[in-house]
Amino acid sequence: xxxxxxxxxxxxxxxxxxxxxxxxxxxxxxxxxxxxxxxxxxxxxxxxxxxxxxxxxxxxxxxxxxxxxxxxxxxxxxxxxxxxxxxxxxxxxxxxxxxxxxxxxxxxxxxxxxxxxxxxxxxxxxxxxxxxxxxxxxxxxxxxxxxxxxxxxxxxxxxxxxxxxxxxxxxxxxxxxxxxxxxxxxxxxxxxxxxxxxxxxxxxxxxxxxxxxxxxxxxxxxxxxxxxxxxxxxxxxxxxxxxxxxxxxxxxxxxxxxxxxxxxxxxxxxxxxxxxxxxxxxxxxxxxxxxxxxxxxxxxxxxxxxxxxxxxxxxxxxxxxxxxxxxxxxxxxxxxxxxxxxxxxxxxxxxxxxxxxxxxxxxxxxxxxxxxxxxxxxxxxxxxxxxxxxxxxxxxxxxxxxxxxxxxxxxxxxxxxxxxxxxxxxxxxxxxxxxxxxxxxxxxxxxxxxxxxxxxxxxxxxxxxxxxxxxxxxxxxxxxxxxxxxxxxxxxxxxxxxxxxxxxxxxxxxxxxxxxxxxxxxxxxxxxxxxxxxxxxxxxxxxxxxxxxxxxxxxxxxxxxxxxxxxxxxxxxxxxxxxxxxxxxxxxxxxxxxxxxxxxxxxxxxx
Amino acid sequence: xxxxxxxxxxxxxxxxxxxxxxxxxxxxxxxxxxxxxxxxxxxxxxxxxxxxxxxxxxxxxxxxxxxxxxxxxxxxxxxxxxxxxxxxxxxxxxxxxxxxxxxxxxxxxxxxxxxxxxxxxxxxxxxxxxxxxxxxxxxxxxxxxxxxxxxxxxxxxxxxxxxxxxxxxxxxxxxxxxxxxxxxxxxxxxxxxxxxxxxxxxxxxxxxxxxxxxxx
Numbered sequence: 169x170x171x172x173x174x175x176x177x178x179x180x181x182x183x184x185x186x187x188x189x190x191x192x193x194x195x196x197x198x199x200x201x202x203x204x205x206x207x208x209x210x211x212x213x214x215x216x217x218x219x220x221x222x223x224x225x226x227x228x229x230x231x232x233x234x235x236x237x238x239x240x241x242x243x244x245x246x247x248x249x250x251x252x253x254x255x256x257x258x259x260x261x262x263x264x265x266x267x268x269x270x271x272x273x274x275x276x277x278x279x280x281x282x283x284x285x286x287x288x289x290x291x292x293x294x295x296x297x298x299x300x301x302x303x304x305x306x307x308x309x310x311x312x313x314x315x316x317x318x319x320x321x322x323x324x325x326x327x328x329x330x331x332x333x334x335x336x337x338x339x340x341x342x343x344x345x346x347x348x349x350x351x352x353x354x355x356x357x358x359x360x361x362x363x364x365x366x367x368x369x370x371x372x373x374x375x376x377x378x379x380x381x382x383x384x385x386x387x388x389x390x391x392x393x394x395x396x397x398x399x400x401x402x403x404x405x406x407x408x409x410x411x412x413x414x415x416x417x418x419x420x421x422x423x424x425x426x427x428x429x430x431x432x433x434x435x436x437x438x439x440x441x442x443x444x445x446x447x448x449x450x451x452x453x454x455x456x457x458x459x460x461x462x463x464x465x466x467x468x469x470x471x472x473x474x475x476x477x478x479x480x481x482x483x484x485x486x487x488x489x490x491x492x493x494x495x496x497x498x499x500x501x502x503x504x505x506x507x508x509x510x511x512x513x514x515x516x517x518x519x520x521x522x523x524x525x526x527x528x529x530x531x532x533x534x535x536x537x538x539x540x541x542x543x544x545x546x547x548x549x550x551x552x553x554x555x556x557x558x559x560x561x562x563x564x565x566x567x568x569x570x571x572x573x574x575x576x577x578x579x580x581x582x583x584x585x586x587x588x589x590x591x592x593x594x595x596x597x598x599x600x601x602x603x604x605x606x607x608x609x610x611x612x613x614x615x616x617x618x619x620x621x622x623x624x625x626x627x628x629x630x631x632x633x634x635x636x637x638x639x640x641x642x643x644x645x646x647x648x649x650x651x652x653x654x655x656x657x658x659x660x661x662x663x664x665x666x667x668x669x670x671x672x673x674x675x676x677x678x679x680x681x682x683x684x685x686x687x688x689x690x691x692x693x694x695x696x697x698x699x700x701x702x703x704x705x706x707x708x709x710x711x712x713x714x715x716x717x718x719x720x721x722x723x724x725x726x727x728x729x730x731x732x733x734x735x736x737x738x739x740x741x742x743x744x745x746x747x748x749x750x751x752x753x754x755x756x757x758x759x760x761x762x763x764x765x766x767x768x769x770x771x772x773x774x775x
Numbered sequence: 776x777x778x779x780x781x782x783x784x785x786x787x788x789x790x791x792x793x794x795x796x797x798x799x800x801x802x803x804x805x806x807x808x809x810x811x812x813x814x815x816x817x818x819x820x821x822x823x824x825x826x827x828x829x830x831x832x833x834x835x836x837x838x839x840x841x842x843x844x845x846x847x848x849x850x851x852x853x854x855x856x857x858x859x860x861x862x863x864x865x866x867x868x869x870x871x872x873x874x875x876x877x878x879x880x881x882x883x884x885x886x887x888x889x890x891x892x893x894x895x896x897x898x899x900x901x902x903x904x905x906x907x908x909x910x911x912x913x914x915x916x917x918x919x920x921x922x923x924x925x926x927x928x929x930x931x932x933x934x935x936x937x938x939x940x941x942x943x944x945x946x947x948x949x950x951x952x953x954x955x956x957x958x959x960x961x962x963x964x965x966x967x968x969x970x971x972x973x974x975x976x977x978x979x980x981x982x983x984x985x986x987x988x989x990x991x
């Protein structure tokens with residue numbers, strides 16, 4: 169009594185067995201082909217076997233190269249497991265059409281590179297074979313044309329001269345074109361293969377297959393006997409040369425055999441089938457193996473469909489991710505450019521004031537006046553810097569809003585990871601810091617015992633869901649904000665511009681009306697700016713009091729600070745040459761100031 | 776997602792290996808905890824089955840059907856007789872402690888069966904009655920006529936098989952059940968245990984792993 173049979177199953181796991189069967193089937197087929205090689209070896213003379221062996225080793229090497237090319241291509245599509253199935257497909261196509269396996273493999277690789285899946289590539293290959301047989305063009309030309317057609321380039325298709333023009337292909341879906349091609353050329357390949365030439369080509373392919381199998385067996389056998397594979401080909405060739413006479417005789421023998429075979433084929437319609445079956449001598453085994461391979465291939469096909477579907481999904485996700493990254497990078501670049509422009513603008517104002525100050529100082533003020541002028545300038549410079557800082561502060565506040573979105577997602581992810589590592593402290597830290605969820609909910613005792621573990625896992629998940637709800641609720645106002653919901657980065661730029669405009673137009677009070685963050689308390693910033701403004705105004709008043717404006721010849725552009733002081737003295741600077749912009753004026757004045765500094769001459773200002 | 780597919784009453788999990796692999800990848804301790812959770816779910820079935828192990832198996836006259844101790848074959852009539860000896864001395868020996876120990880939870884039974892189009896079903900969690908004597912007592916007389924495969928009898932009594940089958944159903948009637956210990960326990964607590972196993976796999980761990988991987 170089998171004790172292992174007495175039991176109650178509670179959980180059953182499933183395993184795929186289809187591909188193991190497929191591999192097993194392929195191995196059995198290899199054995200049959202190996203047996204065919206042995207039969208051939210017994211049927212021919214030694215010299216013939218030597219010649220056959222030489223060709224077989226080469227054929228085996230070529231077949232290995234083809235297999236490697238196919239394997240590399242399939243691996244790139246995550247379909248490496250389908251190689252036995254596709255090798256079988258190519259072999260069958262080779263025997264059915266009389267086209268060599270190498271050409272078919274290259275054609276298949278070309279097409280699958282374009283389609284990224286083997287199912288469509290097989291369909292295109294079948295159409296290519298039909299078109300090639302019907303038009304007489306070589307297969308590689310046709311497959312290249314179809315490959316480009318699949319990618320949307322129809323020029324190569326029109327050059328095939330198969331009834332298509334650029335005009336009637338323009339705007340058409342490639343599936344329609346392919347269906348039309350299938351309707352038009354279907355069966356051409358089969359008809360071509362049914363001719364005498366086709367039959368001989370197919371027989372050649374069968375013999376080549378036998379060579380490959382024989383070569384594989386020969387290499388393995390000699391390899392097992394201790395002969396290095398690298399020396400194998402050389403040894404076989406040397407042996408063949410030593411038996412040159414016999415080889416010559418064998419050539420005559422093969423020629424006569426070929427003649428008889430050709431005559432035999434011409435006289436009998438079923439000659440190929442009889443010939444192959446007589447050589448193989450094992451019809452029942454081959455039939456059984458074919459049926460088995462058919463079933464295994466069907467199962468493999470199902471798996472291929474599934475993998476191709478997953479590949480397509482991954483490609484779409486990758487493209488979406490890339491597009492998102494590019495969009496974010498473009499937005500970041502625009503934001504930086506905007507920021508730089510603003511800073512340049514502010515710096516320019518400081519430069520202009522510096523020029524005015526230098527001009528004032530060169531008029532020979534006493535120490536007290538000089539100190540007052542310098543103090544006034546420093547206050548003004550400090551004001552500019554503070555303006556920039558204020559802009560930065562507000563920008564960061566709004567930028568923080570954007571980061572808040574990102575941080576929310578990050579915190580969720582980290583919390584999930586933390587639950588898997590059972591780091592209670594980490595969970596507490598994340599949750600408490602992020603949303604104020606009570607850390608008591610995460611006081612779990614994961615390692616106490618198994619039922620508690622399971623219960624705790626459920627608790628963690630429930631807590632995560634609650635946490636998610638809170639985060640969503642916190643972020644909800646953002647999503648309803650017309651600007652942030654549209655594009656947070658774009659919104660940031662707009663707000664920055666509006667902020668600066670308001671600031672420039674109406675002073676500190678302008679930024680009171682922040683449309684994006686009504687909930688943020690801007691009073692400390694405003695108070696700071698107002699304090700600075702008051703100080704500056706007082707200092708300027710003192711400066712004016714000790715030095716009459718007419719004497720200074722200096723006009724402070726107070727409109728910038730928005731105090732409403734429209735008075736002042738206008739300084740006219742005569743420049744020889746043309747002035748295009750304010751920058752040119754500043755550059756010219758700066759040059760003039762530097763020139764006076766270098767030469768020691770006075771700066772003459774005319775009123 | 777809770778899976779409703781079953782195979783001979785057990786919960787079918789297509790990607791069970793993947794689930795275990797994911798757990799191990801997240802944290803090796805999670806895999807161990809998962810195993811413990813499954814074992815805990817199956818424990819009531821095992822314990823109930825152990826409760827059905829009798830202290831001895833005797834006929835109405837007190838003559839043991841299963842001997843309390845294994846035969847030694849040292850008596851003069853047996854010392855030279857190797858032909859009629861049992862293949863396993865414990866085969867017809869009833870030691871309740873050993874039988875109870877033989878009723879255990881296992882994660883890898885040897886049996887497998889074709890499932891669907893191209894799959895093979897393997898047991899991932901089962902409670903088995905592994906001792907030879909326990910298995911015989913469990914199933915004796917419970918099979919269909921076609922399933923009563925006769926093993927080669929080595930007894931000196933040519934009617935030993937028939938005698939045993941007639942006697943065991945009188946001493947320990949099956950009452951329509953499939954077995955006397957494990958299967959009887961299954962009839963009592965099997966549904967509850969299966970629900971618990973499903974709960975462990977579907978409602979808790981499986982959902983948790985998917986949530987962690989972002990595949991809600």
